Amino acid sequence: MLRVNLSAFFCIFAHINSCILEISFIGAGNLATNLAHALYHAGHHILQVYSRTQHSAEVLAEAVEAEPLTDLGLMTDNADVYIFSVTDRVLEELIKELAETVKGKVFLHTAGSIPMRVFEPYAERFGVLYPMQTFSKTTLVDFADIPCFIEASDSATFAVISNLAGTVSRQIYEMDSDRRRYLHLAAVFACNFTNHCYAIAEEMLRCHQIPFEVMLPLIDRTAQKIHELSPQESQTGPAVRFDTNVMDKHLQLLDDQMTRSIYELMSEDIHRYATSNSNSRVESEENIK
Amino acid sequence: MLRVNLSAFFCIFAHINSCILEISFIGAGNLATNLAHALYHAGHHILQVYSRTQHSAEVLAEAVEAEPLTDLGLMTDNADVYIFSVTDRVLEELIKELAETVKGKVFLHTAGSIPMRVFEPYAERFGVLYPMQTFSKTTLVDFADIPCFIEASDSATFAVISNLAGTVSRQIYEMDSDRRRYLHLAAVFACNFTNHCYAIAEEMLRCHQIPFEVMLPLIDRTAQKIHELSPQESQTGPAVRFDTNVMDKHLQLLDDQMTRSIYELMSEDIHRYATSNSNSRVESEENIK
Numbered sequence: 001m002l003r004v005n006l007s008a009f010f011c012i013f014a015h016i017n018s019c020i021l022e023i024s025f026i027g028a029g030n031l032a033t034n035l036a037h038a039l040y041h042a043g044h045h046i047l048q049v050y051s052r053t054q055h056s057a058e059v060l061a062e063a064v065e066a067e068p069l070t071d072l073g074l075m076t077d078n079a080d081v082y083i084f085s086v087t088d089r090v091l092e093e094l095i096k097e098l099a100e101t102v103k104g105k106v107f108l109h110t111a112g113s114i115p116m117r118v119f120e121p122y123a124e125r126f127g128v129l130y131p132m133q134t135f136s137k138t139t140l141v142d143f144a145d146i147p148c149f150i151e152a153s154d155s156a157t158f159a160v161i162s163n164l165a166g167t168v169s170r171q172i173y174e175m176d177s178d179r180r181r182y183l184h185l186a187a188v189f190a191c192n193f194t195n196h197c198y199a200i201a202e203e204m205l206r207c208h209q210i211p212f213e214v215m216l217p218l219i220d221r222t223a224q225k226i227h228e229l230s231p232q233e234s235q236t237g238p239a240v241r242f243d244t245n246v247m248d249k250h251l252q253l254l255d256d257q258m259t260r261s262i263y264e265l266m267s268e269d270i271h272r273y274a275t276s277n278s279n280s281r282v283e284s285e286e287n288i289k
Numbered sequence: 290m291l292r293v294n295l296s297a298f299f300c301i302f303a304h305i306n307s308c309i310l311e312i313s314f315i316g317a318g319n320l321a322t323n324l325a326h327a328l329y330h331a332g333h334h335i336l337q338v339y340s341r342t343q344h345s346a347e348v349l350a351e352a353v354e355a356e357p358l359t360d361l362g363l364m365t366d367n368a369d370v371y372i373f374s375v376t377d378r379v380l381e382e383l384i385k386e387l388a389e390t391v392k393g394k395v396f397l398h399t400a401g402s403i404p405m406r407v408f409e410p411y412a413e414r415f416g417v418l419y420p421m422q423t424f425s426k427t428t429l430v431d432f433a434d435i436p437c438f439i440e441a442s443d444s445a446t447f448a449v450i451s452n453l454a455g456t457v458s459r460q461i462y463e464m465d466s467d468r469r470r471y472l473h474l475a476a477v478f479a480c481n482f483t484n485h486c487y488a489i490a491e492e493m494l495r496c497h498q499i500p501f502e503v504m505l506p507l508i509d510r511t512a513q514k515i516h517e518l519s520p521q522e523s524q525t526g527p528a529v530r531f532d533t534n535v536m537d538k539h540l541q542l543l544d545d546q547m548t549r550s551i552y553e554l555m556s557e558d559i560h561r562y563a564t565s566n567s568n569s570r571v572e573s574e575e576n577i578k
Contacts, residue, residue: 222480250477
C-alpha cells in the first residue's frame with residue numbers, strides 16, 4: 001500500500017462562520033457554471049457573469065439571477081469576491097483589465113496549473129480555489145464531495161476563501177501552488193487519460209458493431225476497486241502478467257499506429273511498475289525540479 | 290454519440306429451463322474463484338478444483354465444497370461441464386491432458402483472447418463463457434451484472450452454456466471468437482490501461498505527500514460521466530483544448546522518461562480524436578485483418 005495517511009494531511013472543515021458573499025464571475029465555462037450554481041444554491045449572491053460570448057454569459061447569468069456581460073469594463077466593484085474561471089492563456093490579461101477598475105477586493109482563480117502569483121502585479125488580496133473535478137455544463141454535479149484546494153495571499157483572505165469553499169464542499173484542503181501543479185498533472189492522468197482509454201475502447205467496439213454499454217460494468221468496477229486496493233494491487237490483465245502471447249495477439253489486431261504505440265507503451269509501463277519496487281521509481285521522480 | 294443501439298445486439302435472458310449441473314474447475318485463479326463461488330451459490334455442484342499449487346486448489350475447493358487436486362490425472366469424468374480458467378499459455382496443454390480421460394462432456398474456457406477452436410482437436414462438445422470483468426480473489430463480485438459472452442460448438446452445447454451462465458448473470462450475449470478478440474482488447478484499454486493511469490497518478494501524488502484518496506471523487510465521476518455522455522463528449526482538460534501552454538508546463542514537471550512519453554502520446558491522441566471526425570478513424574481501423 002502506497003497510501004499516505006489522510007490524517008497527516010491538512011483538511012479544513014470550514015462550515016463555521018460562513019456568511020453570504022457578493023460574487024462576480026469572469027468566465028462561464030464548465031467549471032464556472034458548476035461553481036456558480038453551487039454558490040448560488042448555498043445562498044451567495046452572484047452579481048455579474050462575464051463571458052466572451054453573449055450566449056454563454058446569458059445562460060449562466062439567468063440561472064443564477066446575475067447580470068450577463070461581454071464587456072469586462074462594465075463589471076462593477078460591488079462584489080466581495082471576483083472568481084476568474086477562464087482558459088489559462090487569457091487569465092492574466094483579464095486580471096490586468098479588471099484590476100484597473102476593481103481595487104481592494106478578493107480575486108480568485110480556479111485553475112490547477114496556474115500559480116497564485118499570477119495576481120501579484122495587479123491585486124492586493126488574492127488566492128486560488130481549485131475544485132478538482134471534471135465538469136460539464138449539461139450535468140451539474142453535487143459540490144459537497146469535491147475536494148477543493150485553496151491558498152491565499154494573506155490570512156484574512158484565506159479565511160474568506162476557506163469559508164466560501166466550505167459553504168459548498170465538505171473537503172477543503174490548503175495547498176500551495178507548487179504542489180497543486182503536481183496534483184493537477186496527476187488529475188490529467190486519472191481523469192483525461194483514463195477517459196481517453198474509454199474513448200479508444202468505444203471506437204474499437206464501434207468498428208466491430210459491439211455496443212459500448214457492455215463495457216460499463218467493467219469500467220465501474222475498475223474505478224470502484226481502487227477504493228479497496230491500491231491501483232498497483234488492483235492491476236490485472238496480460239501486461240501485469242507479462243503474457244507476451246496475448247500481447248502479441250493484441251498487437252496483431254491493431255493496425256492504427258497511434259493506438260498500437262499506446263498499447264505498447266502502457267503495457268511496458270505496467271510491467272515496469274509490477275517489477276520495480278516503488279523506491280526505484282521514487283528516486284527517478286524525486287529528480288523532478 | 291457513437292453508441293450502437295443495444296436492441297440491435299443479441300442478448301439472451303436465460304433464466305428459464307436452468308437445471309443443476311455438476312461442474313469441475315481447471316484453475317483456481319481470480320476468475321475461477323469468482324465464477325466457482327457464483328455457480329456454487331446458484332446451486333450447482335462443484336465436484337473438483339484442479340490447480341498447479343496445492344494451496345490455491347484447497348482454498349477454492351474448501352469454499353465451494355469440492356475436492357482439491359494438483360494432479361489432473363485424478364480428475365473424474367463425473368461432471369457435466371469442465372471449466373478451464375487458466376493462463377492462456379498452459380490452456381491447450383491442460384485440455385489435451387484432460388481429454389485423454391474425460392470424453393463426451395462439455396469443455397469450456399473463460400478467456401477473452403483465445404478462440405473456441407483450441408478445443409477442436411481434443412473434444413466434441415465445447416464452448417466459451419467469457420465474463421468480462423476484473424476479478425480478485427480477495428473481493429468476490431456479484432455476477433448478476435457482469436456481461437457474459439458465450440459461444441458453443443453446437444446448439445445443444447450452446448443451450449447448456451447459456452443456461453449455466455443465465456443462473457449467475459442477467460447479461461448473456463452470444464459472440465464468436467473473432468469479435469471476442471476485439472472485445473478483449475477493448476477491455477484491456479478500458480480496464481488495465483485505465484487502472485495504470487490511476488497508478489501513475491498515485492505515484493505522482495505519493496512523491497509529493499498528497500494522499501491518493503483526494504483523487505477518488507474525480508475518478509468516480511470520470512467513470513460515472515460516460516453513463517451519460519460518450520467518452521469523446523466527456524473529455525475535458527488541456528489536451529482536448531490543445532492548450533500547449535498547460536501541456537508544456539506539465540512536461541516540465543515530468544523527469545521520468547516513460548511517464549513523459551505516455552503524457553505526450555495520450556495528449557496527441559486525445560487531440561487527434563477531438564479534431565478528426567470519427568469516419569476517418571473508422572477507415573483506418575477497418576484495415577484491421
